[in-house]
Amino acid sequence: MQNKEIARRVRLFIETCRRHQLKITPQRVGIYRVLIQSQRHPTADLVFRVVKKEFPNISFDTVNRTLSTFAEIGVLDVVETFGGPKRFDPDITDHHHLHCMACGRIIDFEYEGYARLEVPKAIATTFKVISRRVVLKGLCDTCTAKQQMF
Amino acid sequence: MQNKEIARRVRLFIETCRRHQLKITPQRVGIYRVLIQSQRHPTADLVFRVVKKEFPNISFDTVNRTLSTFAEIGVLDVVETFGGPKRFDPDITDHHHLHCMACGRIIDFEYEGYARLEVPKAIATTFKVISRRVVLKGLCDTCTAKQQMF
DNA sequence: TCTTAAATAGGATTGATTCCTATTTGTCAA
DNA sequence: TTGACAAATAGGAATCAATCCTATTTAAGA
8 A cells, every 4th residue: 555545544534533532642543544454354452463663662552542542433344254253344335244164264346246235125114224244154265175185 | 133033044044054964052043033133233242242141151152163063064154244353244135335434334135137137157167156145335324315405 | 721521541440251160961872 | 762972061261362551762843
């Protein structure tokens, strides 16, 4: 990601914080910068270890609390998992997920065919849908290859 | 659920265990019986507390390990969550989920319109899809009502 | 500046899961 | 039916994740 693009997104992020009456702290900006440059779907611990390089005194609690705050104001998503630590997704645009059941990898994909997953009428009346996602479980290519070795 | 239906499913379950060279222990059968009669999506701890009534000496580890074993042989599903303890689903037929972001409730639904979620060709070549599910995040009626009180 | 509520650091606590090991038990073959 | 053995269990210890607690620091508006 270009420095220019990072700066642009940080500016937008700061806007969002202000709109929600959140103080702009160096820790929050640092965490946000790590997040948007991280490999997809990091855990709080992973973010913590990376941020620690820039802020050696930062605590895990701050990172974790901050990530939850970011989720609340819509700066990131908590993604669905099948157990294990929470995982966060800085990509809040519509997309779908493949979950490898063997290695736990989550792979993003976009697909025109799922673009308008209409919500059944019966549900729309009793449930307020905020986001929709197709989750495909299975085996990624690496794990399929490994299985065939036996 | 009728006793007859339970007996039928237990027989099928025992078949499945045999196919996978798993021993038929009273604990496994007990856990399976609790599972198919439980409210949907119980945690290991919930299953443990119920099974404990019939097997006072059973350990949490046995319940938890057994549930994982059941998932491996396809007797149940581990369902997607957004953090918190693992949750298991005895309903392995195709269905979809609503997740209430406020109370964490998971509501099953079936929908004709999602019946044939075709897998994009580009993905089918590199990823072996085993199950597909639409996950809708939002607010259930109870939580929507609560929010409007403020 | 000054004030104040919000945020942070760091350690303690809680909760969930897995690991370890001695003991028990289902299964299969004799 | 019995004996042998690998698999499974019980119970406690250890690990990992998340949250709580509180003294201290800090961002932001007056």
